Amino acid sequence: MSELFSEKVVEHLSSCFTRMNVINHLLSGSMDRETLKKIAKIHYAEIRSFTDIKLPVRMYLCPHNALIAKKYFATIYIEEQGNFNHQEHHANLFKPVCYSLGLTDSELEIEYHSYCRRYEKMWSIAPSTSAMVRELAISFAWESFIGYFGKKITSVLKDKYQLEDANLKYFKIHFNADNYHSKIALETLDYYTKTPELYDIVFDAITETLLTDLYLKVI
DSSP states (O other), rough: OOOHHHHHHHHHHHHHHTTTTTHHHHHHHOOOHHHHHHHHHHHHHHHHHHIIIHHHHHHHSTTTTTTTHHHHHHHHHHHHHHTOOOGGGGHHHHHHHHTTTTOHHHHHHHHHHHGGGGGGGGGOOOOOOOHHHHHHHHHHHHHHHHHHHHHHHHHHHHHHHHHOOOGGGGHHHHHHHHHHHHHHHHHHHHHHHSHHHHHHHHHHHHHHHIISOOOOOOO
């Protein structure tokens, strides 16, 4: 791996993480419970969209011979599906958090079916190296998220919002797995990012997904 590339990408990612205002608001413990409830509902819809829609599309967006990237996305797809055990599907693992905040299955279903439509346009993008690198960069950003914030988030959810430890399995599983996913994502990203144009795509994609287009915005 290019050490310079790796260092610069990680540095940029950390900078974006520190500027995620909604997360900083949550971690401060000053977020009201109703706003947290909205965020949980949106995050459930994102998990389910990510698992059942975005990951298959990401494999489609890889050029035909981009087997390393396809293997990376396929591995995450299987894990996010809970190895095809319905109870372990990661959207279902997040449901206890939602229930603890007063959300119902009906509310979660309505949110998902409305929310997932934003990703329909991904199928209209032609497979290419640039499209693949963009999705790898976004994947790297989010696979790094719980490793960076996870323990702080679980502490706040328990201490400030009185969520029980037993209902936070989603975070525990991701904290253990995502540190590895983040490492593989960065290695895969480095393997394909060979031009200045692709380099720019990586940095722009990380900024956009964490700051500009952040799905957790509830205003």
